[in-house]
Amino acid sequence: MTPNIPLILLFIVGLFIFLSSFFTVKQQTAVVVERFGRFLSIRNSGLQLKIPIVDKIAGKINLKIQQLDVIIExxxxxxxxxxxxxxVQFKVIQDKVYEAFYKLEYPHDQITSYVFDVVRAEVPKLKLDDVFERKDDIAIAVKRELNEAMTTYGYDIINTLITDIDPDIQVKNAMNRINAADREKSAAEYEAEAGRIRIVAKAKAEAESKRLQGQGIADQRREIARGLVESVDVLNKVGINSQEASALIVVTQHYDTLQAIGADSNSNLILLPNSPQAGSDMLNNMVASFTASNQVGEAMKRGAKKNPPRENRNDFIKPSDNPYTEPTDDPDII
Structure with a gap:
């Protein structure tokens, strides 16, 4: 028995038509179904059914968030x-798949045109530095304009980002030179300030050293004077008067000085005169100077007491002693 070929062909065609009645839609995708070229329905994810030959899939719409990079000069x-x-990050609104599919043929070109229009309207208002500082404001303006225009076509603008600003190469080189000069200026200022601080610190240290040195010398002289007083008191207790004690101390210091000078083998200093009589003469001269100074001071004090300072010498003249103030009976004299 030979197989019936027409029946086999009819079975195959029927099976093909039956299987073509079913189709699947992926997640985050919408399918537009048309019947005889006219919009019929929008099918979402899952297993879907259509009438073979009568219905056909007109197109698919991606419902995921998409990104479009637009480079503008x-x-x-x-x-x-x-x-x-x-x-520009955007997506198709799920409730407006019809508008997104039928109203715009090339949505990317439409979005690009709006981005060009907004950016070229905003950037010429700003200086180059302001473009870098206010790029977020430009992005917000682009998003606002796109939302107003693209919502009608079923598109939602999620976000707009200005990811790169690239000036002309000569401008970038000039900006780099300016930044380098500013940094060199700051470095010079910091170095100058550091130098000033070092100079001030050194001056303060030297001033403190001089102050302490002077204080040390003053303390040394104070202790020497105290020692001399104590030495004179000790000598007075054994019957040596003050003049003799002073002479003894001067002679002693004279020989101590000669001994210190002689102890240095590399010294070329010669002290003249260096006899014991030189110490006695020096003491006599000192005593004579002190005595003369005291006499001059006492004379100045006595002179000040006899002639006190007066601002107006006429205050000490009695009216009767002044010929210009004497009363007179002559009517011709006023």
Whole structure:
């Protein structure tokens, strides 16, 4: 018995038509179904059914968030040309798949046009430094304009980001030179300040050293004077008067000085005169000077007491002693 070929072919065609009635839609995807070229329905994810030959899948819409990178060349307020990269993140609104599929044929081109329009309207208002500082404001302006325009077509603008600002190469080199000069200026200022601090610290240290040195000398002289007083008191107790004690101390210091000078083998100092009589003469001269100084001081004090300072000598003249104030009976004299 030979197989019936027409029945086999009919079975195969029927099986093909039956299987083509079913189709699947992936997650985050929407399918537009048309019947005889007219919109029929929108099918979401899962297993779907359509009438073979009558219904057909017109297209698929991606419901995931997409990103479109737009590179724009524009100029700033001071006529500096910059290239900006604007990244637009968008997606199709699930309830507006019909508008997204039928109203816009090339949505990427539409979004690019709006980005160009907004960026070239905002950047020429700003200087180059302000473009870097206010890039977020530019991105917000782009997002606002895109949302107002693209919502009608079923697209939602999630975010807009200005990911790159690239000025002309000559401008970048100039900016780098300016930054380098500013840093060198700051470094010079810091170095000058550090030098000033070192100089001030050194001056303060020297001043403190001089103060302590002077204080040490003063303390040394004070102790020497105290020692001399004690030495004179001790000598007075054994019957030696003050003049003799002073002479003894001067002679002793004279020989101590000669001994200290002689102890240095490399010294070329010669002290003249260096006899014992020289110490006695020096003491006599000192005593004579002190006595003369005391006499001059006493004379000045006595003179000040006899002639006190007066601001107006006429205050000490009696009216009767002044010929110009004597009363007179002559009417011709006023």
């Amino acid at each position: 524009t100029k700033t307020k001071e006529n500096v040309f910059v290239k900006m990269k604007v990244s």
